[in-house]
Amino acid sequence: MADPMRIRAQASGVNATVRILMAHEMESGQRKDAGGKFIPAWYIQEVTVTHNGQPVLTAEWGPGMSKNPYLQFVIKGARAGDKIGVRWKDSHGDTRSDEATVA
Amino acid sequence: MPSRRQASLHTAVVWGLLASTGLLPRFALALGKEAFEAKSLQEALETLGAGALTESSEVTLSVPESAENGALVPVAVSTTAPGAKRLLILVEKNPVPLIAVFNLSESVEPALSTRVKMAQSSAVYGVAITADGQTLYSRKEVRVTVGSCDI
Numbered sequence: 001m002a003d004p005m006r007i008r009a010q011a012s013g014v015n016a017t018v019r020i021l022m023a024h025e026m027e028s029g030q031r032k033d034a035g036g037k038f039i040p041a042w043y044i045q046e047v048t049v050t051h052n053g054q055p056v057l058t059a060e061w062g063p064g065m066s067k068n069p070y071l072q073f074v075i076k077g078a079r080a081g082d083k084i085g086v087r088w089k090d091s092h093g094d095t096r097s098d099e100a101t102v103a
Numbered sequence: 104m105p106s107r108r109q110a111s112l113h114t115a116v117v118w119g120l121l122a123s124t125g126l127l128p129r130f131a132l133a134l135g136k137e138a139f140e141a142k143s144l145q146e147a148l149e150t151l152g153a154g155a156l157t158e159s160s161e162v163t164l165s166v167p168e169s170a171e172n173g174a175l176v177p178v179a180v181s182t183t184a185p186g187a188k189r190l191l192i193l194v195e196k197n198p199v200p201l202i203a204v205f206n207l208s209e210s211v212e213p214a215l216s217t218r219v220k221m222a223q224s225s226a227v228y229g230v231a232i233t234a235d236g237q238t239l240y241s242r243k244e245v246r247v248t249v250g251s252c253d254i
Contacts, residue, residue: 015212028220030198049211056210062139064194064202066175066218074212 002090007100009075009084016078016102018049020071020086028063043091044069050085051075078102138201144193144228147201148238151191156230159184159239164229165216169246173221176245178202180229181214184239189232190215196225221247 003023010017022044029041047059056075075084080102087097141147148156165179180190190213192202202219213231221227224247230240 026220028198030222051210054210056208058206060136060139060204060206062199062201062203064197064199064220066220070216070218072216073214076210076212 002094002096005086005088005096005098007084007086007098009078009082009100009102011078011080011102014079015074015076016082016084017074018072018078018084020049020069022069022071022086022088022096024068024088024090026063026065026067026069030063041091044088045091046089047071048087049075050083050087051078052083053085138204139199141201142198144195144200147193148191148230151189151201151204151232156238156240158242159231160241162229162231162239162241164227164241164243166227166243166245168244169248170221171248173223173247173249176219176221176227176247177216178219178227178229179214179216180231180241181212182231182239184213184231184233184237186234187213187231188234189230191228191230191232192217192219193228193230194219194221194225195228197222221245223247 006021008019024044025042027039027042031039033039041063043063044061048055049057082102083099084102085099089095138147138150141150161184162182170176178192180192188207190205193200194202205215207213226242226244228240228242232238
């Protein structure tokens, strides 16, 4: 099981700014190990963000996202106390879901 | 066999239907897989059903002029174009030019910040695809000091 994501959701007025830091190697498949062999690609491919259970943003990623991917955006109409859920799925089929409360 | 243009039109129709049923997210995730196999910018956009590209001041791309470390380049893309459905980030000279596709709902502002890998100095594209099929972009050059082919 992958390490937990760090999710911060900060309300400002009628919106909330969400910052997500995921823990993932994001191997691009372009790197070689000490023996000169390519390290197989292994990266997050799908991300879904929900606001109180309703999907508000989905993303499809390639191997070009940085290691330990960072994402920041604004959800309209999110208030303090609302739940922000984030789920990812990587190219091995592993998934991780975490939730944060808007502060 | 439908042409690519027809296919993208169909996609748009299905897209609209799915949006109204709430099935959108799951479906959306199945759309872009081929685009990540594309080895060139143009190929990636075509696979996504993007129309003719228009450079537009309605898309804002924020990137550093130069990045010391190609493994971690901050990129922010946003648009003021009405009806923006997708935001894309592409790095022209990466082995896989398409970095990310973000499918927006009306509940999020069409503005995102993230971090990408860059194999070498290259142009970075921020692309917005609107509900009526316009593909708008903004382009900026980023000089990578310590680029590497193994990021």
